[in-house]
Amino acid sequence: MAEKQMSTGYIDTQNGDAQEESLRMVSARPIEGEPVSDEELRPETLDGFIGQPRLKAQLGLFLKAAKKRDVAPDHILLAGPPGLGKTTLAMIVAHELEVPIRVTSGPAVQHAGDLASILSSLEAGEVLFIDEIHRLPRAAEELLYIAMEDFRVDVMVGKGPGASSIPLTLPRFTVIGATTREGMLPSPLRARFGFTAHLDFYPEDELEKLVERSAKVLGIVLQDDAAHQLALRSRGTPRIANRLLRRVRDWAIVHDLDQVGPDDVKQALSLYQIDSEGLDxxxxxxxxxxxxxxxxxxxxxxxxxxxxxxxxxxxxxxxxxxxxxxxxxxxxxxxxxxxxxxxxxxxxxxxxxxxxxx
Ligand SMILES: Nc1ncnc2c1ncn2[C@@H]1O[C@H](COP(=O)(O)OP(=O)(O)OP(=O)(O)O)[C@@H](O)[C@H]1O
Ligand SMILES: [Mg+2]
The missing domain is CATH 1.10.10.10 (Winged helix-like DNA-binding domain superfamily/Winged helix DNA-binding domain)
Structure with missing residues (x-):
């Protein structure tokens, strides 16, 4: 797989600190040249999603009930820090429901009309994933409340004083919103979600399992304790764990290693000045x-x-x-x-x- 080396620069323009943060190997946000969500390493099913057992159980039940009733489930809000699996979970939900998923994001919607046209083209049961939902423009937010609650969107026809709005009935669909800043969501919008999941940092043992799984996908053979050493340095964040694993793979390739031991992990990551606690x-x-x-x-x-x-x-x-x-x-x-x-x-x-x- 073509992959760029870690480099300087930044992607996220959300705020100034993101620019600084994305220069760091231990950033929870994607860094330049890196896929925002790593398709190769992304589990497709809820079973394959590692850790967060309570959330998995709740979501599993919620989705099963919707499937049994044969209706689109209530809207879902996924909240939590970057890199913990919000986008991954959104994809999993659509996969488990066996429905298509439409993807957009708060900053991509510049006008309420952009959102109206997405909404009016949704098919019954479809999932609409809105990433960074806290960054939707106000007018789009208001349009979204109505669409989520009443499955209706008012489409503006004409311009100027002669313009009028025609209500359009929408089929039942499910919005999945993802946010790193739940506090910035207006409460009326938050209240439209029937299921809210808060993703938490992952404990070491879960990160260890995640590293083992990713290593298998990438064809890396890890010796005892190597996954543990990686987990210790991953700051509770799957995205960081996967990134560090790839840097360890570079080390193994350059040193012609068939297997990666704990000392290889330590040495490879100390090159990036990452210590045993994940501090850089x-x-x-x-x-x-x-x-x-x-x-x-x-x-x-x-x-x-x-x-x-x-x-x-x-x-x-x-x-x-x-x-x-x-x-x-x-x-x-x-x-x-x-x-x-x-x-x-x-x-x-x-x-x-x-x-x-x-
Ligand atoms: N529970 C998990 N099990 C396995 N892999 C995971 C898990 N959570 C996240 N990942 C992996 O970590 C990476 C980052 O996850 P994801 O893109 O879903 O995070 P996010 O919460 O959407 O981040 P952001 O806030 O930056 O959008 C992905 O490559 C994904 O495959
Ligand atoms: Mg995401």
Missing amino acids: RLDLAVLKAIVNSFDGGPVGLNNLAAMVGEEAETVETVCEPYLVREGFLVRTPKGRVATSKAWEHLGRKPPEDVMKLF
């Missing part, structure tokens, strides 16, 4: 700045950013969420503080007060 150069620079230059903190965001030579926004939106989630850093009203775990990760003994408090 920038994450470590942030922790080192707090511990070494500010005695563990508290330190203000701007000072910290200046110290590591990054924009404050990058540090705040790109590095910190993972560091906070993994318990390396806490945000206090006085500033950022490195936890005992951070001190120990850097090979330093945490001071008494840090040990007591964090």
Whole structure:
């Protein structure tokens, strides 16, 4: 398969931090040259979808009931951070229901009319997948409420003062919305979804299974513990796990290896400056700045950013969420503080007060 090497540049124009983030091997968003959703590695059935057991059970039941009743199921909202499987699940739903899927996204819909024409061409039972649904223009959102609730769309005929709207009845269909920012969805829109799934970061054992599955698909033979080492470095995110696996495959190809062992994983990924906890150069620079230059903190965001030579926004939106989630850093009203775990990760003994408090 033709695949470009990791390179600089960015894809997502949603916000400034996405530009920074997509330069990083451990970004949860796709990086330039990389397929947004990796068809080759994407499971087609709910059974093949790894992890998220509760969500799978709920969705399985929901889809089975709809199939048994022979109706299009209620609309589905998939919410959660990038790279956790929202698009994958949308495809799986259509596959399980054995119906076609139409794909669009919030930013692709520039005018309400664009959405009206998609809606009016839907067939009975079809799935309409709207990625980044929080980015739909307001007028399109309003049109969508009505279509989702009443299966009706008002089509404008004519222009200017003589224009009139003709209501068009739509067949029953299912909207699947995906969002990384559920909070940005207006509540009337959120309320139109009969099933909402929140995708969560994956625990290590699930990521390990995911890596094993992807390795099989890619024809990579992993020795004991290699999948585990990859899982440890994948920041709870399938997209990152699959990306790191491909970089490990490069290593195996270049070194003529038939099998990949745990040390190969460690060495291949340390080339990309990714450590045993999935921290990369920038994450470590942030922790080192707090511990070494500010005695563990508290330190203000701007000072910290200046110290590591990054924009404050990058540090705040790109590095910190993972560091906070993994318990390396806490945000206090006085500033950022490195936890005992951070001190120990850097090979330093945490001071008494840090040990007591964090
Ligand atoms: N549970 C899973 N089992 C197997 N593979 C998965 C799973 N979740 C995600 N993947 C793989 O991870 C990659 C990213 O998943 P996907 O594109 O569905 O994420 P997403 O949530 O839609 O991300 P974004 O918010 O950026 O659109 C895909 O290649 C997919 O095959
Ligand atoms: Mg997606």
